[in-house]
Amino acid sequence: MNWLLTPIPTAIPSPEEWLSEREQSVWKQFRFEKRRTEWLAGRWAAKKLLSRAFEGGQNNLEILAAPDGAPEVFTFGEKAPYSLSLSHRNGYVLAAVNQEGHPIGCDLEVIETRSSAFIEEFFTTEEQQQIRSSKEADKLAIVLWSAKESVLKVMRTGLRVSTNHIRIFLEETPETAIQWSFEAEHIGTGQRFSGWWRISGALVITFAMAGSGAKGKF
Ligand SMILES: CC(C)(COP(=O)(O)OP(=O)(O)OC[C@H]1O[C@@H](n2cnc3c(N)ncnc32)[C@H](O)[C@@H]1OP(=O)(O)O)[C@@H](O)C(=O)NCCC(=O)NCCS
Incomplete structure (x- = not known):
């Protein structure tokens, strides 16, 4: 398992540059700035972690919520066998990825x-x-x-x-x-x-x- 704890980055590139179309449509729906920022920071931290294991390029990675709210990883548009968990609090974001696919929290x-x-x-x-x-x-x-x-x-x-x-x-x-x-x-x-x-x-x-x-x- 790999994990990353980081302050919410102040200089995340424009979401249009690194979020997929499906992710952008989620991002655009948030009405509150705090929620939008935390959600985005979670995706940013998770993609940083995932790109250590996935060599297909960050643009081919997506993180989408399942109906129960849990984040799921997609590569080239297909569900991938990575388990991901996210948390945000007090200006920090925590991301954890398990490449073996066993669920983590x-x-x-x-x-x-x-x-x-x-x-x-x-x-x-x-x-x-x-x-x-x-x-x-x-x-x-x-x-x-x-x-x-x-x-x-x-x-x-x-x-x-x-x-x-x-x-x-x-x-x-x-x-x-x-x-x-x-x-x-x-x-x-x-x-x-x-x-x-x-x-x-x-x-x-x-x-x-x-x-x-x-x-x-x-
Ligand atoms: C999972 C839950 C306990 C986390 O709440 P929290 O402690 O306030 O928030 P955290 O920052 O620690 O975690 C939030 C992340 O948990 C993840 N998450 C949400 N639902 C999840 C679930 N069912 N299983 C696993 N992870 C989940 C998401 O990645 C979310 O971040 P994101 O939406 O930005 O991707 C809470 O969202 C919950 O109980 N959800 C299920 C019930 C529900 O849908 N409630 C809706 C409001 S009543």
Whole structure:
């Protein structure tokens, strides 16, 4: 898996020069500047990453959303076996590409205090207890939240599945580490996931894949 975390570039070439016609028609539909900029920056970062693996030229690469919202990669107009995940936050964009095609998810968050109501609504009872007794409660809550979002992107459901149906097991917590692995489980189906998290300044980044023990793949 390859990934790229970058501030949203201020000097992206004119979209007409590097977006396909299908991508341009999506780009033109955004009404809000922030959304249009983030969407564009995601495509820019993803194409940069993809062109390390794809030798057919950036103009033959397209990134289009599936009906569920997940980004999919097309080469020469055909769906290609790359798995891509994107996240934007606070002027940054995170892109992750898996050339082996196994679904991946990534997420980018800012460390900030989440309210008690938020913690009660979106975390399992065990996670709530962990957060309340942690000396790094804000960081822990964000790492757990981000890990859940990464898993929900692997599942391609996003928040259509409740975050408290995803149980996260951190192998180390932000009290003792700034990066480590996690395991996750979808309560109900028992489906397992694994991932990796990292704190970088005020940002938390996470990646997830289906299956247990994917540690070495990140
Ligand atoms: C996936 C989701 C959790 C991400 O939300 P977020 O944390 O606010 O945003 P992030 O910046 O981290 O991620 C956004 C990216 O997630 C990706 N994404 C969107 N839906 C996705 C899905 N179902 N599966 C995987 N990835 C998805 C997209 O690449 C999107 O960026 P882009 O539209 O610019 O390409 C959220 O969009 C969601 O729950 N979507 C599904 C439900 C839905 O459609 N809601 C519509 C509003 S109610």
